[in-house]
Amino acid sequence: MPIFSALLLIQEHAVEEAPKGGLLSPSGGLMFWTLIIFVILAFVLSRYAFKPITKAVEEREKALEDAIAGAKADRDAAAKLLAEHQAQLDNARAEAQKLITDGRAVGDKIRAEMVEETRAQQQDMIERARREIEAEKQRAIADLRREAVDLAIAGASKVIEKNLDDQSNRKIVETFLSSIPTGKANR
Numbered sequence: 001m002p003i004f005s006a007l008l009l010i011q012e013h014a015v016e017e018a019p020k021g022g023l024l025s026p027s028g029g030l031m032f033w034t035l036i037i038f039v040i041l042a043f044v045l046s047r048y049a050f051k052p053i054t055k056a057v058e059e060r061e062k063a064l065e066d067a068i069a070g071a072k073a074d075r076d077a078a079a080k081l082l083a084e085h086q087a088q089l090d091n092a093r094a095e096a097q098k099l100i101t102d103g104r105a106v107g108d109k110i111r112a113e114m115v116e117e118t119r120a121q122q123q124d125m126i127e128r129a130r131r132e133i134e135a136e137k138q139r140a141i142a143d144l145r146r147e148a149v150d151l152a153i154a155g156a157s158k159v160i161e162k163n164l165d166d167q168s169n170r171k172i173v174e175t176f177l178s179s180i181p182t183g184k185a186n187r
Contacts, residue, residue: 003040149173 153169
């Protein structure tokens with residue numbers, strides 16, 4: 001405090017010696033002491049105030065730079081994660097599309113197989129029906145031959161009026177009928 005009180009005394013002395021010209025009139029002594037006080041104040045502030053203030057500002061600036069770097073790193077990580085998720089989503093879409101395509105292909109194949117199987121079954125049924133019709137036709141022809149033989153024997157018996165042996169008569173007529181071509185009998 002002694003410096004401060006000395007400064008006050010000097011200032012009072014300078015004020016007393018100052019001309020009474022006014023506030024705006026220049027005074028050499030006042031300017032000198034103002035300059036001295038300013039230099040001392042600048043020295044004291046630079047020694048005790050500016051260093052902590054500068055240090056606090058630098059720390060704040062470093063903290064802001066760290067926060068900006070952290071935010072940038074977080075943004076980069078988020079962009080990378082977004083790209084990974086987008087790639088996974090694209091892969092999932094492609095896989096789903098492939099499954100749909102495969103499912104359609106399998107469905108078409110199964111449908112084609114079922115159609116082919118149905119056609120084969122229809123052909124089998126038609127062939128079986130033809131065979132059955134042919135078998136029935138052959139049975140009907142055989143029945144007709146038997147009846148024709150029976151009628152022929154009955155007619156011949158009446159004509160000759162003599163009853164020959166049924167077995168030998170039947171054999172003669174069957175031999176005759178088998179010698180007739182079947183193409184005429186089929187019509």
